[in-house]
Amino acid sequence: xxxxxxxxxxxxxxxxxxxxxxxxxxxxxxxxxxxxxxxxxxxxxxxxxxxxxxxxxxxxxxxxxxxxxxxxxxxxxxxxxxxxxxxxxxxxxxxxxxxxxxxxxxxxxxxxxxxxxxxxxxxxxxxxxxxxxxxxxxxxxxxxxxxxxxxxxxxxxxxxxxxxxxxxxxxxxxxxxxxxxxxxxxxxxxxxxxxxxxxxxxxxxxxxxxxxxxxxxxxxxxxxxxxxxxxxxxxxxxxxxxxxxxxxxxxxxxxxxxxxxxxxxxxxxxxxxxxxxxxxxxxxxxxxxxxxxxxxxxxxxxxxxxxxxxxxxxxxxxxxxxxxxxxxxxxxxxxxxxxxxxxxxxxxxxxxxxxxxxxxxxxxxxxxxxxxxxxxxxx
Numbered sequence: 586x587x588x589x590x591x592x593x594x595x596x597x598x599x600x601x602x603x604x605x606x607x608x609x610x611x612x613x614x615x616x617x618x619x620x621x622x623x624x625x626x627x628x629x630x631x632x633x634x635x636x637x638x639x640x641x642x643x644x645x646x647x648x649x650x651x652x653x654x655x656x657x658x659x660x661x662x663x664x665x666x667x668x669x670x671x672x673x674x675x676x677x678x679x680x681x682x683x684x685x686x687x688x689x690x691x692x693x694x695x696x697x698x699x700x701x702x703x704x705x706x707x708x709x710x711x712x713x714x715x716x717x718x719x720x721x722x723x724x725x726x727x728x729x730x731x732x733x734x735x736x737x738x739x740x741x742x743x744x745x746x747x748x749x750x751x752x753x754x755x756x757x758x759x760x761x762x763x764x765x766x767x768x769x770x771x772x773x774x775x776x777x778x779x780x781x782x783x784x785x786x787x788x789x790x791x792x793x794x795x796x797x798x799x800x801x802x803x804x805x806x807x808x809x810x811x812x813x814x815x816x817x818x819x820x821x822x823x824x825x826x827x828x829x830x831x832x833x834x835x836x837x838x839x840x841x842x843x844x845x846x847x848x849x850x851x852x853x854x855x856x857x858x859x860x861x862x863x864x865x866x867x868x869x870x871x872x873x874x875x876x877x878x879x880x881x882x883x884x885x886x887x888x889x890x891x892x893x894x895x896x897x898x899x900x901x902x903x904x905x906x907x908x909x910x911x912x913x914x915x916x917x918x919x920x921x922x923x924x925x926x927x928x929x930x931x932x933x934x935x936x937x938x939x940x941x942x943x944x945x946x947x948x949x950x951x952x953x954x955x956x957x958x959x960x961x962x963x964x
Contacts, residue, residue, distance in 0.1 A: 595952055597857055597927055603878035604857045605942035606929065607637070607957065609949045611853035612835055616645040619816065619834050626823045631655050631674060631809065633832025636936045639945065639957035640668045642835055655830045659686045662697070664960040672696040676765060676830070678729060678737055681709040688715050691722055698762055702729040702739050704749055711758045724759040727807070732766040732790035733783070741794035747801050754803040763807030763828065764798075766791050771814035777845040784815035792825035813837075814846040838935035839889040854935040855892060857946075858907070860926050863919045869900070870909040870922055874930070876902040877941055883933025887912075892929040899930065 597606070623630040632646035633655040643654055643665065651670045656662045662673050663686075671694040679687060679699045690697040701707055710724050728750055731738030739746035753761045768787040774780045787810045795808045809828035810816075816831035823829075836854040837847040856879045862871030881902060883889060891897045891909070898912040909928070911917050922928070932938030939945065945957045 602859045603874035605945045606855040607945045608853045628829045631830045636833045638960040641957045658964045660963045666694050674698040684713045698725040700727045725762045727763040727765045730766040732787040734769040741790045750798045765809045768812045768815045774844050777818045780814045780818040785820045817846045836935040839933045855929040860922050872907045875905040880937035889933040890931045
């Protein structure tokens with residue numbers, strides 16, 4: 586549920602724009618659907634929270650548990666730990682400068698996990714010494730596996746990757762908690778069938794690697810997959826996998842709808858913006874939202890879609906203003922868009938569109954019912 590805020594405006598018209606909006610009913614449906622899907626596939630859901638970065642959104646994703654989430658910054662980990670969450674996975678290969686902060690989190694909460702995909706990262710972990718600590722930490726480690734995205738991760742077919750897992754398993758400094766992959770190339774898929782093929786490859790990569798590790802003497806407890814597309818259009822079976830970690834699905838966006846990951850009516854995020862200028866000679870409306878209010882991603886796709894107005898297209902974003910034109914090149918009826926009226930953009934990429942905003946105004950039945958405070962900016 587959204588946190589009730591006594592001073593929250595009752596309607597969108599009383600918001601200062603640009604503003605991040607979450608449709609609570611849609612977000613709830615998205616959360617429930619993914620929880621049910623994970624259960625049907627025999628997996629635990631460890632949702633990624635980097636899209637919304639809020640306690641309330643995370644509780645929707647976990648089904649009300651302050652337990653078992655994925656983050657992509659230490660600031661996120663610290664924010665959620667302070668809110669009472671435990672069992673947090675920092676799902677970015679860790680660098681030595683971040684080890685002191687990670688160690689502090691390990692002492693603060695019951696389970697904090699870090700990610701590696703290179704022996705040099707583990708060298709740093711083994712040689713790390715906490716100043717003034719009277720006990721020695723045992724690091725909980727996930728190993729990132731490359732399933733075809735080629736951004737990060739070990740090669741699941743390389744004996745050196747298995748050797749890295751064996752080395753962690755034999756070390757007094759750490760335990761191997763899980764293996765993890767992210768099929769990020771699914772964001773470039775052309776329809777649900779292609780997404781599902783990538784999901785199958787994602788599954789096969791981690792299952793093969795877990796079996797290779799087991800054959801070498803290390804049984805890895807957690808075998809995880811997950812991107813929002815591949816978890817939204819999964820294979821019929823995830824045999825050998827026991828954890829999923831999608832994140833964007835709570836809000837979805839126009840990019841997800843375009844590739845077939847979701848439908849438009851599953852998009853829960855909007856950016857509210859106001860019409861601030863009429864320019865009939867240019868057949869253009871000016872709005873008070875620039876790229877600082879919703880990101881510059883998706884320019885070739887109109888930055889998303891203006892909800893309820895197929896006749897309009899967001900042509901270009903400047904820093905603090907944007908130009909809206911006719912989607913078909915026909916003359917605009919400016920009386921339909923008075924100065925001060927609100928337009929709602931379904932964003933191209935909700936993770937990026939949410940990033941500039943300190944909080945999300947939560948809407949239910951057309952009224953603002955609360956505010957979700959986001960992780961403060963920073964890493």
